[in-house]
Amino acid sequence: MIEVVGTGRLLSLQDRLVIADGLINRESMRSIAARLGRPTSTVTREVAAHRDEQGRYAPHRAHRDAADTRARPKASKLARPGALREYVVDGLSRKLSPEQISNRLKVDHPDDESMRVSHETIYQALYFQARGGLGA
Known part of the structure; x- marks a missing residue:
């Protein structure tokens, strides 16, 4: 078993590989999270967000998709x-x-x-307006 301590806020590819390994070995989300040093909810959300059509978790695709999502921030309301x-x-x-x-x-x-x-x-x-955007 790979023992990894979570570093930083974002899941690394190594973290995702540990998750995939745990799922293959039928470990509980809690057990996988403990190995990563992460909250159980982090692992649960990660798996739910990145399952394919057949319900399988693909760590490399999950990592790529997460990077793509971060690269395209949503526009402010x-x-x-x-x-x-x-x-x-x-109001202002x-x-x-x-x-x-x-x-x-x-x-x-x-x-x-x-x-x-x-x-x-x-x-x-x-803050954005002070830097020259969002004219009021």
Whole structure:
């Protein structure tokens, strides 16, 4: 058995090979996670996200897919024009904090999931604006 201590936040190819080896040997997710020094939920999510059509876990493909996903970050909800962005810009112009805006959205639009944004996303947009983007 390969004994590996998890290093860093992201799974390495070696980590994924240990997961595949554990699955082939019918180890529990908990046992595999312990060998990696990772939370069980990390291994469970990894396997669920990267099974093929036949339900098999392919570590090399999983590693490539994870790298591709990291290389293409999702655009911020506030980067696109629309009602959510207008609401946030209006709240900021009224000197509301990002936390207040985020909480207020839940009250003002309780049934509209598209009108949700975390305070962290608002802070990121403000940082981006200060660097020359997201005109308000």
